[in-house]
Amino acid sequence: MAVEIFNPNPTIFAPVKSSKVSSKTDYLWLADPLEETRSDAEEADSEEPIDQDEIFGTFQLLFASPKLIPIDLIRSIADPEHPNTLEELRVVSAPQITITGNRVHVEFTPTVPHCGMSTLIGLSIRVRLLRALPNRFKIDITLKPGSHQSEMAVNKQLNDKERVAAALENPVLVQTLEQTLANASLRGQPAEE
Numbered sequence: 001m002a003v004e005i006f007n008p009n010p011t012i013f014a015p016v017k018s019s020k021v022s023s024k025t026d027y028l029w030l031a032d033p034l035e036e037t038r039s040d041a042e043e044a045d046s047e048e049p050i051d052q053d054e055i056f057g058t059f060q061l062l063f064a065s066p067k068l069i070p071i072d073l074i075r076s077i078a079d080p081e082h083p084n085t086l087e088e089l090r091v092v093s094a095p096q097i098t099i100t101g102n103r104v105h106v107e108f109t110p111t112v113p114h115c116g117m118s119t120l121i122g123l124s125i126r127v128r129l130l131r132a133l134p135n136r137f138k139i140d141i142t143l144k145p146g147s148h149q150s151e152m153a154v155n156k157q158l159n160d161k162e163r164v165a166a167a168l169e170n171p172v173l174v175q176t177l178e179q180t181l182a183n184a185s186l187r188g189q190p191a192e193e
Helices: 040-045 052-056 118-132 151-158 161-167 171-181
Strands: 057-061 068-072 097-100 103-108 138-143
Touching: 103 118, 118 138, 118 151, 118 161, 118 171, 138 151, 151 161
Parallel strands: 103 138
Antiparallel strands: 057 068, 097 103
16 A cells, blocks of 8 residues: 655754753752752742743753754654654744743644645644643644645544544544654754664
């Protein structure tokens, strides 16, 4: 069975560096020895704010090393049709992410207006964020207005809890999602030999 390619020759863009570098240092032990100890109750009650760079992807200094390590959520999700990331295809970028309180809105742009993979791409973004963000966040995933022929139908599918739950019960679809998400946190790390 031949699989239809919706965009056989996509334009590939160079990844954009994050506008922010986190200087947070992770220690070998659980806590920073110089930081005041907070009780578990205080830790649970505090809500740490997030920004679009944390959702899209940022770089962080780890173990007091001068090397920057990418901390990605959605920038390196693989495209289902091509061996490229969503960032390289400019399907999603940091300016397309809006965070208001406990609501995260991600707007993405398919590479062609008739893209049949738009629902799968949106579902990949949703699953990645559901796995990575605390439960307090409501996630909205939409297509960029005017970027797809079936924009309203795709948006309705991506933001309907029952449809998303039904899609995630399909083992073939879940396997495809896992393939798009497999390298999402490995960008910038050396390949295993």
